[in-house]
Amino acid sequence: xxxxxxxILYLILAPFVGAFLDxxxxxxxxxxxxxxxxxxxxxxxxxxxxxxxxxxxVNSVQLLLNCSYLIxxxxxGGMVFFGTDILMSLFILxxxxxxxxxxxxxxxxxxxxIGASREMMQMMSYEPMxxxxxVGFYLATGSFRVDEIIAQETCAFWMMPGLFVGFILIMAxxxxxxxxxxxxxxxxxxxxxxxITTEMSxxxxxxxxxxxxYEKMLLLAVVALFFIDSSIISWxxxxxxxxxxxxxxxxxxxxxxxxxxxxLLDICWLITLLCGGINILILMLI
Amino acid sequence: xxxxxxxxxxLHYDASSCNGCDIEVLACTMPRFxxxxxxxxxxxxxFHADILLITGGVNxxxxxxxKQIYSQMPNPKVVVAVGICACTGxxxxxxxxxxxxxxxxxxVDVYVPGCAARPQSIxxxxxxxxxxxxxxKEAQTHE
Numbered sequence: 001x002x003x004x005x006x007x008i009l010y011l012i013l014a015p016f017v018g019a020f021l022d023x024x025x026x027x028x029x030x031x032x033x034x035x036x037x038x039x040x041x042x043x044x045x046x047x048x049x050x051x052x053x054x055x056x057x058v059n060s061v062q063l064l065l066n067c068s069y070l071i072x073x074x075x076x077g078g079m080v081f082f083g084t085d086i087l088m089s090l091f092i093l094x095x096x097x098x099x100x101x102x103x104x105x106x107x108x109x110x111x112x113x114i115g116a117s118r119e120m121m122q123m124m125s126y127e128p129m130x131x132x133x134x135v136g137f138y139l140a141t142g143s144f145r146v147d148e149i150i151a152q153e154t155c156a157f158w159m160m161p162g163l164f165v166g167f168i169l170i171m172a173x174x175x176x177x178x179x180x181x182x183x184x185x186x187x188x189x190x191x192x193x194x195x196i197t198t199e200m201s202x203x204x205x206x207x208x209x210x211x212x213x214y215e216k217m218l219l220l221a222v223v224a225l226f227f228i229d230s231s232i233i234s235w236x237x238x239x240x241x242x243x244x245x246x247x248x249x250x251x252x253x254x255x256x257x258x259x260x261x262x263x264l265l266d267i268c269w270l271i272t273l274l275c276g277g278i279n280i281l282i283l284m285l286i
Numbered sequence: 287x288x289x290x291x292x293x294x295x296x297l298h299y300d301a302s303s304c305n306g307c308d309i310e311v312l313a314c315t316m317p318r319f320x321x322x323x324x325x326x327x328x329x330x331x332x333f334h335a336d337i338l339l340i341t342g343g344v345n346x347x348x349x350x351x352x353k354q355i356y357s358q359m360p361n362p363k364v365v366v367a368v369g370i371c372a373c374t375g376x377x378x379x380x381x382x383x384x385x386x387x388x389x390x391x392x393x394v395d396v397y398v399p400g401c402a403a404r405p406q407s408i409x410x411x412x413x414x415x416x417x418x419x420x421x422x423k424e425a426q427t428h429e
Contacts, residue, residue: 026322035320042325045292049336052290052423054360056333194331201333201360 003083003147010081010217011074018213019043025250032254047209053202058107063204065103070211072096077218083147086225087134093218094130097123100208104196115195119183121261125268126170129163132276133222136163139283146225155229162279164226168245169271171219173264176212177249179256180264220246290336290362290423293325294416297335299355301388302378303342306402307369311339313405314412321409324416332358337415339408343371344391345383356392362422364395364415368408373397 023040030037039045057063076092079085097119104116134144140159141149149156157164173180184195192198197205223245224238259267300308314321315328329335332355344352356365367388370376375386388394395418398411 030320030322034317036323037320038322038325039292042293045325049290049293053336054362056358056360191330194329194334197334198331199333205334 007078007082010077014074014077014217015210015213018210018216019047021216021246022213025246028247028250029254032250043209047206050202050206050209055202055204057201057204058109058199062103062106062200063207065099065106066200066204066207066211069096069099069103070207070214072099073211073214073218077214077221080146080218080221080225083145083150085144086137086146086149086222087144089218090130090134093215094123094127096211096215100196100211103200103208104198107199109193109199111193112196112198114192115183115198118192118261119196121264122173122180122183125180125265126173129166129170129268129272129276132272132280133160133163133167136160136276136280136283137225139280149225150228150230152229155227155234157226159283160226160279162275166271166276167222167226168248169268171223171245172249172252173268174219175216175249177253179252179259181258182261182264290419291416294336294412294419295327295329295334296321296337296339296412297329297332297355297359298339298341299352301340301342301348301352301372302345302384303369303371307341307372307400310402310405311341311368311408314408319405319409321412324409324413326412333360335359336363336419337412338363338365339368339412340365340372340388341368343375343378344385344388345381346385347383349385349391352388352391362419362426364419364422365392366396366398366411366415367394368398368411369403370399370401373399376401 020040020043022043023038026042027037027040055063072092073096076089076096079089079092101116101119104112104119137149137156137160138144140156141152143149176184182195184197197208200208220242223242227238227241228234298308298311313319321328326337332338336359338356338359340352356363365388367373371378372388375384378384379386385391396411396415398407400407
């Protein structure tokens with residue numbers, strides 16, 4: 001019953017909580033830069049506006065692909081919140097990303113094609129770590145199932161601190177934060193125009209944004225998964241640490257200059273190998 | 287129905303400006319004036335933009351670009367001409383290559399005079415444009 005409830009709550013509330021967190025993100029970012037910043041509800045205003053705009057699409061398949069992106073992300077997140085297989089959820093997450101890449105490559109704009117190829121480069125960087133995290137959960141708790149992972153006596157974090165560090169890194173890529181925001185040029189608006197979202201206008205862009213909010217909640221849920229065990233206090237701790245990690249991502253976003261894709265690959269695979277690999281090795285030996 | 291009013295995204299294009307107005311436009315996005323506090327984002331993409339902000343007069347080369355950018359923006363949209371060159375052609379009006387102000391090529395909604403236009407007046411002009419955007423939206427829904 002609680003599983004169904006958490007699934008329904010996720011599907012309904014995730015875009016709202018995601019947008020609210022995004023608003024806080026923009027406010028904190030502005031304060032870190034010495035600006036006043038937009039209102040906290042700004043992402044909601046943006047979404048409302050995007051839905052009321054005219055839709056210009058060079059290619060009508062783009063809307064369909066973006067809807068697929070949204071639905072697959074909702075399914076991937078729903079699986080975690082329903083308490084089923086985390087490995088499957090992470091696979092569906094990367095499938096969802098493929099739809100975004102297809103949406104960006106479906107038109108002839110060179111900028112969105114650059115964005116698509118950079119997005120693929122990003123996938124190549126974070127995919128090994130994603131897989132290792134699922135394996136790490138299995139080795140640490142003996143199950144891929146989320147409901148069994150959170151029913152453990154001690155939380156998974158103590159068994160997999162290296163993987164947690166790796167997850168913070170790939171979360172920065174997934175949330176399109178500064179050192180790694182290659183594909184959308186989230187902050188440098190004019191660089192590759194808007195990268196992957198260049199040809200998306202109005203409702204199409206809004207659907208993609210909602211998809212991102214679902215993804216954000218899924219990633220935060222995985223952060224919480226590291227800390228939640230059978231006790232009630234760990235749930236509170238999990239939520240607090242989720243917010244802590246989110247703040248850390250904002251901080252990383254504001255203090256780091258962007259890297260190029262060579263560096264991105266080097267950093268990601270080095271940390272995957274060092275933190276993830278050694279952690280997995282230890283887990284396999286003990 | 288103030289959804290447009292709260293999140294106007296801006297596209298800045300330099301038609302043939304001397305960069306004076308451009309620097310003032312960029313100053314609007316900096317911490318001192320922080321145009322993002324009105325929800326305005328300086329986006330580089332016509333597909334996302336609601337407000338087209340143009341500096342400098344139109345010349346033979348930039349006329350096509352201005353027309354194309356304007357046609358790529360989704361409705362409703364407004365145009366703000368920033369600086370006296372964008373309004374009328376300014377001191378370059380009689381040059382052989384200058385066609386004149388932005389309104390010789392596309393319809394302009396708000397004129398922000400000045401050489402260079404001050405950040406305060408640019409922000410004022412953009413916020414006036416936001417009101418016009420709202421009216422255009424209403425006119426569109428009544429049609």
